[in-house]
Amino acid sequence: MPLRKKPFRLAVWQRRSLKGLIHLFALGYIAWLFFAGVTDQLGPDPVNTLINETGTWAIHFLLLTLTLSPLAKWLPSPEPMQFRRMIGVYTFVYAFAHLLTYIVFEIQLDMALVASEIVSRPYIIVGMAALLLLFALTATSFKRIQRNMGKKWQKLHNSIYLILPLALLHFSWSQKTFWQEPVWYWMIGLILMSPRMKQWYVTYQKKSQKKSRDKNAVA
């Protein structure tokens, strides 16, 4: 049920300032993390803090992009969709910073070790898959490319629904036991995905009904 009848709109200046604030936070936080890390203000093990913060914030942004379209329907308002691309791009930025931190500060550029770890550790493979998909989405996020790609664009960008479980699996798998922080993120992810999964199920049923009808018609 939509919250109100009339679509909710922001004034141009409101939308711009909100975007400005998001940019300020996303860029500011990551800049601060690296600055504080270099100057040894990130706790006992700055590398660990930086890896955790960039990773969890990539997941925060990911979950946030996935709330926008349900939010748009619920309000209703076209506004949330105006923010989806930027938050999606920040998901990639944070995930990429997460990988860089791992290579440069955790493994410290021992490239032989980086290569063997990336191909031989399942939880890293899963994380890399999510990151590569995020990269594909980011690279095709320009309006012009979106227009040129036509229907294929939506198909590609539906892989966000694959990125979510891959990223969460990577998170859970990196922990020593199951019952840790990632469990909360799985729950939030499940809540965000449940209306979509319901929708998929309904569409699937309709399709298969139509198929069997067509079959019967032929017979």
Place this chain on the structure above:
Amino acid sequence: MPKPFKPSVKLTDNDVTNEDVYKSRRTLLKSMGFVGASTLLAKSAGAAGWFWEDEEEKAAFKGKALEFSQPPKFQITETRTPEDKVTSYNNFYEFGTSKDAPAKNATEFQTNPWTLKVDGMVKNPIELDHDALTKRFPLEERIYRLRCVEAWSMVVPWIGFELGALLKQAEPLMSAKYVAFETLYDPEQMPGQRSRFTGGGIDYPYVEGLRLDEAMHPLTLMSVGLYGKTLPPQNGAPIRLVVPWKYGFKSIKSIVRIRLTDKKPPTTWNRLAANEYGFYANVNPNVSHPRWSQASERRITTGGLLARNRIDTQMFNGYSEVAPLYKDMDLSRYY
């Protein structure tokens, strides 16, 4: 005749700043609304405090100073991990799974009274009370490398006595082959034992074990302190095991019972994931954890992100004198 010294400012005891006031000077400054550049840039209380909590607000653990000798053999020259890092970066799931949780959640942990029982296959069962832990045996300072199974390491000046000395007093029977250790089970004090969300879902109490010859090895230490003082709760107060050639999870904390047995005792992490954590858990650069390499480690000392702190991991964490214990054993099978 020399001129008698006449201070230009006459001060009496009354002029001396009261100690309480002196100690709370930072709070006073803060309450006066002072936020200067130094506060903004100060370590730990500075930038991190904008996003997280101000660590300075927390009452720091005050350990009791201990008397100990410093045998030169164990005064290694490697850079020590600073005390504040040793006491704020801990794996102690009884108090939460994140590294900073134990220091935050264990501040009220009661370690007095305490009873440590030594029983099982011994001729002479022993009970040590709180005071006996630091008084019954002469204490030594030993600077050991600590290698965590998560591929980071520290250098810690422990204070304690050899487990062998304690076991000798208990007089193990000929039939005893293993030593089983158990951490306190007290869900009221240990939030991780109350909730699996806090405690990572492992079975409590935490249990560990050693072969008797490993337990009797002179490197195996019962630690009651670090950096000259009694152990902070997050480091396993009032008494913990330190086995420097094994991964850190073998060095069980806050021990209440040591039992000698003829069967290999179950150990917590092995029970949880036998393919990842073996009974022996000797530091071994040649045997990977299934999810990460153990060939190198990051040494936590000082310096920020740019500190090149990744070093090669050494067999038995550099304590090659224990190698004879594992003669003729396939260490990739018995990991």
